[in-house]
Amino acid sequence: MKVLMKPIEVIAWFTKEGIPNPIKYRVREEEKDNIIKIGRVVTRTEEKLAGNRMLIYRCQTILHDHIKVYELKYEVNTCRWFLFKI
Amino acid sequence: MIAKKQGINSTSHAVYPLRVVRLNFFILYYEHMFIYTYGKEGVNYMHNRIIFHIDVNSAYLSWEAVYRLQQGQTVDLREIPSVIGGNEENRHGIVLTKSIPAKKYSIKTGETLFSARNKCPELVVVPPRYTLYMQCSSAMVEILKEYSPTIQRYSIDEVFLDYTNMECHFGEAVEAAHKIKDRIRKELGFTVNIGIGNNKLLAKMASEFEKPNKVHTLYREEIAKKMWGLPVEELFFVGSSTAKKLKSKGIMTIGELANTDPSYLQQWLKSHGLLIWQYANGLDDSVIKNNGVPMKxxxxxxxxxxxxxxxxxxxxxxxxxxxxxxxxxxxxxxxxxxxxxxxxxxxxxxxxxxxxxxxxxxxxxxxxxxxxxxxxxxxxxxxxxxxxxxxxxxxxxxxxxxxxxxxxxxxxxxxxxxxxxxxxxxxxxxxxxxxxVNSDLSPLMGGVLTEEEYPMMSSLL
Incomplete structure (x- = not known):
């Protein structure tokens, strides 16, 4: 996987405990918006590098009959989502 | 021949006893004041203290480097010649922190960015980000709080921690220090040096030994072996001008300072002379102040x-x-x-x-x-x-x-x-x-952070 760290727009649902779960995201590529539905969140981990809390979601989606694995990042401090690795 | 040898010995003996008596007198006086201040139980505690000094390696730079890596950048600032430097246009253009590769070009903290660039043309200069530094420092303090209730934030990148009587919870001091160091590296992404000693001074001196990512001990019995051989300017509170004065009298190492007559130092350098003599002998009874140092x-x-x-x-x-x-x-x-x-x-x-x-x-x-x-x-x-x-x-x-x-x-x-x-x-x-209103000047000046208090280093231990 390659590190991209591209800001993305996300639709997510939050548990009562306040944990966000992404449903789908929109990413702009070559002047075109792509909407990708998240098939399954495989793992969710937390990192606190430099004291900055981030949630990392390893997700998978079936695209053209292939399972595509990628990682999303949610920065708690700024409420921003990133396409971290693909 | 034998008589000659004895003669030499007898003259050197004639000089030393007075110095030894004076040294002993000062140490006895110091210990007496100790008992007077802390009581017998307190003395027991003060003598058996285990203090950690946690010092972040190239603090500003490694914090910036970790943050950049987290934000997806591939270059680690710690591995290339890089410095954190102020804004040159506003004439704040000095080196605040340097990376270890930058050190190889003999770039020094405090020198101008212009001269640093002359030494290394491919030098990467990054502006400071004080809010990030506060965030990193606070995250580190949060981890340290799990290991002891007595913590003193000495500056933004230095913390004292009292580990006395904590062995039953987290193991031997050295083992616990390694645990803390590794945990900070794994969770927060930056490296620290931890110095362990019987008081704050020894812990601070120990953390300065070899960098980065190391644990060092400097207990009372190790002072002569580990500290006395160092040049005198390495001692806490000996700045460049004091070091110059000491060297002019032939005092080159911390050991030589420790074995100098304290009354002579006091006469010569006043109270500061006695203080650095105490520090050279590893004597320091300052307590860890949880609430910080009172503001003067x-x-x-x-x-x-x-x-x-x-x-x-x-x-x-x-x-x-x-x-x-x-x-x-x-x-x-x-x-x-x-x-x-x-x-x-x-x-x-x-x-x-x-x-x-x-x-x-x-x-x-x-x-x-x-x-x-x-x-x-x-x-x-x-x-x-x-x-x-x-x-x-x-x-x-x-x-x-x-x-x-x-x-x-x-x-x-x-x-x-x-x-x-x-x-x-x-x-x-x-x-x-x-x-x-119509001025180019900022209506509020001074300070690095406006939104919160930034812990500056105190000159007091």
């Missing part, structure tokens, strides 16, 4: 982006500094009896002027008026590069002598209170003085 004074200064040549602009700058200093002193619920100003001219020569006031002050207006008066008395008319205001001799602001001649004191107090509240709620630039 506060001040703010600013290097101005251009040379100030007229008194009107200089007064404006003093006003902007008074705003910052005033807010801080009122926040601390204190008033000051002594106000001083400092001026640095275009030849980098500094001078200052201070006055003890009849009544303590805390309001922005009175700070400004007094600073202006002092400035007019002392300024020689040459171009100014740097201005500062400092307040000291602080007292609490609940009961104090008021002035008979100050008629609008109540009004000023209310006005300051209202302005402070507005700035807290809506940001520090929500209310500014109209004299700054």
């Amino acid at each position: 004074g506060l001040g703010n200064s600013n290097t101005i982006a251009f040379d100030v040549t007229d008194s009107i602009t200089a007064h404006q700058i003093l006003l902007a500094l008074s705003e910052t200093v005033g807010t801080r002193i009122r926040n601390a619920n204190k008033c000051a009896y002594v106000l001083s100003i400092s001026i640095k001219n275009d030849h980098l020569i500094s001078y200052s002027h201070q006055r003890k006031l009849d009544v303590p002050i805390a309001s922005t207006n009175s700070i400004y008026e007094n600073a202006k008066r002092l400035f007019n008395e002392v300024w020689k008319g040459e171009p100014i590069r740097h201005l500062g205001i400092y307040l000291s001799s602080l007292c609490l602001n609940d009961f104090y002598q008021i002035s008979l001649f100050e008629t609008k004191e109540k009004e000023h107090k209310k006005l300051d209170e209202a302005i402070d509240k507005i700035r807290v709620k809506y940001g520090c630039h929500a209310v500014i003085r109209s004299s700054f």
Whole structure:
């Protein structure tokens, strides 16, 4: 996987405990918006590098009959989502 | 031949006993004062203390590097010649921290970015980001709090931790220090050095030994082996000018300083001489202060982006500094009896002027008026590069002598209170003085962070 760290727009649902779960995201590529539905969140981990809390979601989606694995990042401090690795 | 040898021995013996007696006398006196201060149980505790000193390696730079890696950048600033440096346009262009590869080009902290670039043309210069540093430092303190209830944040990147009697919870001191060091690296991404000693001084000296990412011990019995061989300027509290003085008398190492007659040092260098002798012998009984060091004074200064040549602009700058200093002193619920100003001219020569006031002050207006008066008395008319205001001799602001001649004191107090509240709620630039409206000068000057208190390093242990 390659590190991209591209800001993305996300639709997510939050548990009562306040944990966000992404449903789908929109990413702009070559002047075109792509909407990708998240098939399954495989793992969710937390990192606190430099004291900055981030949630990392390893997700998978079936695209053209292939399972595509990628990682999303949610920065708690700024409420921003990133396409971290693909 | 034998007689000659004995002769030499007897002369050297004739010199040493007096010195040994004096040394012993000082150590006995020190221990006596110790018992007097702490009681017998306290002495037991003070003698068996285990103190950790946690020091972040190239703090600003490694914090920035970790943050950049987290944000998806592939280059690790710690692995290339890089420095954190101020803004050159505003004449703040000095090296604040350097990476280890930059050190190989003999780039030094405090030198100008211009000379650093001359030494290494491919040098990467990154501007400082103080909010990030506070965040990193706080995250580290949060981890350390899990290991001991007694923690002192000594500066933004240095923490003292009292590990005494904690062995039953987290294992032997060295083992626990390794655990803490590895955990900080794994969770927060940066490396620290941990020094372990019987007091704060020894712990601090130990953390300086070999970097990065190391744990060192310096217990009382290891002083001669690990510390005495180091050059004297490595000792805490021995700056470049003291080191020069000591070297002129042939005192080159910490060991030589430790074995010098303390009464001689006291006569020569006054109380500072005795203090560094105590430090060279590893004597320090300062306690870990959970609430930080009590504040003795506060001040703010600013290097101005251009040379100030007229008194009107200089007064404006003093006003902007008074705003910052005033807010801080009122926040601390204190008033000051002594106000001083400092001026640095275009030849980098500094001078200052201070006055003890009849009544303590805390309001922005009175700070400004007094600073202006002092400035007019002392300024020689040459171009100014740097201005500062400092307040000291602080007292609490609940009961104090008021002035008979100050008629609008109540009004000023209310006005300051209202302005402070507005700035807290809506940001520090929500209310500014109209004299700054069409000016290029910032209405509030001084300090690195406006939104929170930034822990600067204290000169006291």
